[in-house]
Amino acid sequence: MTDWFARRTWQRPPWSVEDLVAAKAGRRVSVVLPALDEEATVGGVVAAIAPLAAGPDPLVDELVVMDSGSTDRTAAVAAAAGARVVARDEVLPGFEPVGGKGEVLWRSLAATVGDVLCFIDSDLVDVDPGFVPALLGPLLAEDGVGLVKGFYRRPLRLEVGDAQALDHGGGRVTELVARPLLAALRPPLTAVVQPLGGEYAATRELLETLPFATDYGVEIGLLIDTLDARGMDAIAQVNLGVRKHRNRSLLQLGAMARQITATALRRSAAHDSGAPLVQFVQVDGEWVPQPREITGIERPPMREVRDAVRRGPVV
Numbered sequence: 359m360t361d362w363f364a365r366r367t368w369q370r371p372p373w374s375v376e377d378l379v380a381a382k383a384g385r386r387v388s389v390v391l392p393a394l395d396e397e398a399t400v401g402g403v404v405a406a407i408a409p410l411a412a413g414p415d416p417l418v419d420e421l422v423v424m425d426s427g428s429t430d431r432t433a434a435v436a437a438a439a440g441a442r443v444v445a446r447d448e449v450l451p452g453f454e455p456v457g458g459k460g461e462v463l464w465r466s467l468a469a470t471v472g473d474v475l476c477f478i479d480s481d482l483v484d485v486d487p488g489f490v491p492a493l494l495g496p497l498l499a500e501d502g503v504g505l506v507k508g509f510y511r512r513p514l515r516l517e518v519g520d521a522q523a524l525d526h527g528g529g530r531v532t533e534l535v536a537r538p539l540l541a542a543l544r545p546p547l548t549a550v551v552q553p554l555g556g557e558y559a560a561t562r563e564l565l566e567t568l569p570f571a572t573d574y575g576v577e578i579g580l581l582i583d584t585l586d587a588r589g590m591d592a593i594a595q596v597n598l599g600v601r602k603h604r605n606r607s608l609l610q611l612g613a614m615a616r617q618i619t620a621t622a623l624r625r626s627a628a629h630d631s632g633a634p635l636v637q638f639v640q641v642d643g644e645w646v647p648q649p650r651e652i653t654g655i656e657r658p659p660m661r662e663v664r665d666a667v668r669r670g671p672v673v
Contacts, residue, residue, distance in 0.1 A: 368492075401439040409487065547585060556577065566659060634650055
């Protein structure tokens with residue numbers, strides 16, 4: 359673990375935008391923002407990244423917001439800020455859309471043309487445009503890297519009242535669920551600082567060979583599958599500084615944790631019952647069980663989908 363961390367971790371990413379434009383060597387870069395009802399923040403994220411897609415020789419060749427069925431003004435705000443907006447049901451019509459972050463990330467492979475894809479969550483606030491070049495650096499300037507994870511300090515920003523952001527405390531599912539799971543199932547991945555982080559980049563060549571969990575298990579699934587298929591040296595990580603976003607309630611985090619656990623167990627010899635997560639809420643002063651089902655849906659590698667389309671229907 360120590361050797362990998364020293365070799366594949368960049369605490370202070372050294373690449374300038376100009377360096378990376380030169381290192382592209384004809385490769386195209388797509389930045390993808392998955393979004394579901396993020397009208398309050400998506401415009402700011404798009405606006406921060408849009409300058410990287412401007413000019414005659416940009417670092418970013420396309421900036422796409424993948425809308426996961428928003429009912430607010432997410433699509434309009436994103437388009438006004440400079441993104442191309444793609445609804446999840448506009449691509450791969452042969453696959454009935456399902457809910458979930460992983461679903462739109464998977465569909466983004468069919469909606470974009472980049473040889474390298476960079477994923478940025480759309481609920482970020484005060485987003486640093488340097489996230490994108492930092493994530494792209496190891497893919498464009500180093501040999502053998504297929505997946506780059508961002509890591510950062512995550513202040514805990516409470517959604518209620520006038521509570522101030524805390525210096526630490528974000529990433530609760532990472533510390534309480536993902537890291538213990540990886541220690542038990544894939545010990546090498548304990549060297550990854552933010553295994554569940556939504557800011558990462560990868561080559562299309564790698565992504566199209568991997569299945570995608572359709573829910574919040576997508577990040578841990580891609581990480582485990584990259585390790586299994588390519589080894590730890592195909593993974594790198596870069597320090598992005600500080601990441602600020604909307605923090606979720608414990609009930610929401612519990613549901614995310616169940617999805618993440620199921621995805622990790624599907625990639626191991628361990629058995630998952632498939633049972634729903636039962637949470638308890640108070641209604642009129644009484645505790646009431648509230649089951650949350652998990653779908654367990656995984657989309658096939660995009661390369662298999664493309665091959666099937668090229669072959670056409672069997673007569």
